[in-house]
Amino acid sequence: MIEETFEAPTPKEAFALARSKYPHVSDLQLLRARQTAGRDGKLIAEITVAVPEEEYLASLGLSEEEELIREMQQLQSQMQRMKAAAGIRDENSETVEKVIGLLSSKGLRRDWLIQRVEPMLGTAVAEDEKLLLSYLLEEVDEGLRVVPEDLSRPRVMMMVGPTGVGKTTTIAKLAARYSYLLDRDYRVALINLDSWRAGAYEQLDNFARILHLEHRRVERIEEFAEQLDALADYDVILVDTAGISPFDTDRLIRTVEFLKSVRDREISTSLVISATAKYEDIREIYEHFNFINVENAIVTKFDETQRVGDLIAFLTERHLPVSYLSTGQKVPDDLIPAEKERILDAFTGELHA
Numbered sequence: 001m002i003e004e005t006f007e008a009p010t011p012k013e014a015f016a017l018a019r020s021k022y023p024h025v026s027d028l029q030l031l032r033a034r035q036t037a038g039r040d041g042k043l044i045a046e047i048t049v050a051v052p053e054e055e056y057l058a059s060l061g062l063s064e065e066e067e068l069i070r071e072m073q074q075l076q077s078q079m080q081r082m083k084a085a086a087g088i089r090d091e092n093s094e095t096v097e098k099v100i101g102l103l104s105s106k107g108l109r110r111d112w113l114i115q116r117v118e119p120m121l122g123t124a125v126a127e128d129e130k131l132l133l134s135y136l137l138e139e140v141d142e143g144l145r146v147v148p149e150d151l152s153r154p155r156v157m158m159m160v161g162p163t164g165v166g167k168t169t170t171i172a173k174l175a176a177r178y179s180y181l182l183d184r185d186y187r188v189a190l191i192n193l194d195s196w197r198a199g200a201y202e203q204l205d206n207f208a209r210i211l212h213l214e215h216r217r218v219e220r221i222e223e224f225a226e227q228l229d230a231l232a233d234y235d236v237i238l239v240d241t242a243g244i245s246p247f248d249t250d251r252l253i254r255t256v257e258f259l260k261s262v263r264d265r266e267i268s269t270s271l272v273i274s275a276t277a278k279y280e281d282i283r284e285i286y287e288h289f290n291f292i293n294v295e296n297a298i299v300t301k302f303d304e305t306q307r308v309g310d311l312i313a314f315l316t317e318r319h320l321p322v323s324y325l326s327t328g329q330k331v332p333d334d335l336i337p338a339e340k341e342r343i344l345d346a347f348t349g350e351l352h353a
């Protein structure tokens with residue numbers, strides 16, 4: 001059997017596509033189904049079905065012989081990759097293993113490291129521990145992305161993320177920063193979106209009152225666009241959301257509905273991630289929230305850990321840029337626009353520890 005994936009706006013339509021491609025297969029078996037967010041934020045349903053091999057080949061217009069050649073080519077490139085990975089163990093074993101071992105013990109992914117080392121095998125770099133380490137740190141540096149602070153046009157910025165990561169605290173810090181700490185005083189308004197958690201609105205409202213900021217509450221889907229219209233004169237609108245656990249799909253879909261309901265304003269969504277989270281957790285959280293086209297990450301609790309390898313591994317692999325770093329509980333001081341050096345310094349400090 002061959003696995004083949006079909007995409008359409010709904011799972012039903014995706015399955016209909018599969019059926020129409022394989023009209024002769026009476027019992028097309030559904031293996032998996034999932035929903036992902038497309039580039040435009042619209043949901044895409046993706047289904048994977050098991051197709052009998054002859055049917056699959058017929059659909060490609062390939063003869064069995066041609067298919068054999070294709071498979072051989074695939075095998076060949078797989079062999080080449082295996083040879084390169086084996087080479088790491090044989091020829092350059094000690095130096096390469098030591099450096100890869102060190103970096104993977106600090107959270108970087110072994111596969112990612114091996115991929116980067118491969119082109120260096122057989123060169124002087126792979127034989128010198130210091131050279132190899134600095135080459136790999138250079139690769140990390142290249143993989144990391146930060147986004148500069150940009151208030152040159154009016155912005156709507158929304159924070160999403162799991163419970164307790166520091167979304168509300170970060171919004172308070174950003175609100176104070178934009179209103180009082182920059183080259184000019186920007187007009188800032190706050191919105192609490194779907195604040196079903198007890199006390200969520202009040203937590204931000206206390207702060208809004210101290211800073212004399214406009215603060216609105218949005219409960220119904222239609223209200224969101226209305227409130228954004230009403231606040232059209234503001235330079236920055238910061239939108240706080242309730243923390244959503246990766247298992248709460250209903251809440252997530254509701255957040256998607258809020259976002260879809262707004263047509264005439266661009267909303268930039270930041271995923272708030274704790275620097276203390278483990279790689280697998282961050283990955284799970286990201287995949288969950290990527291339903292809503294996450295634009296960048298805000299990293300919180302940077303002060304709470306000496307170990308940022310997992311975070312760096314994730315950010316570099318996904319090319320997810322970081323916009324701010326939160327470095328403590330103090331509002332508004334403990335927040336800085338993201339700097340690569342700061343993240344890399346934390347990582348290299350950890351290497352010496």
Ligand SMILES: Nc1nc2c(ncn2[C@@H]2O[C@H](COP(=O)(O)OP(=O)(O)OP(=O)(O)O)[C@@H](O)[C@H]2O)c(=O)[nH]1
Nearest residue numbers: 163164165166167168169243300301326327328329
């Ligand atoms: N050490 C440290 N603590 C932080 C940081 N950011 C937030 N906190 C603390 O984390 C706790 C939770 O912060 P909140 O801002 O309420 O988190 P939240 O994401 O809004 O939580 P929910 O709305 O419940 O999902 C508070 O005690 C904050 O003071 C940080 O950068 N460093």
Ligand SMILES: [Mg+2]
Nearest residue numbers: 167168241243
């Ligand atoms: Mg909150």
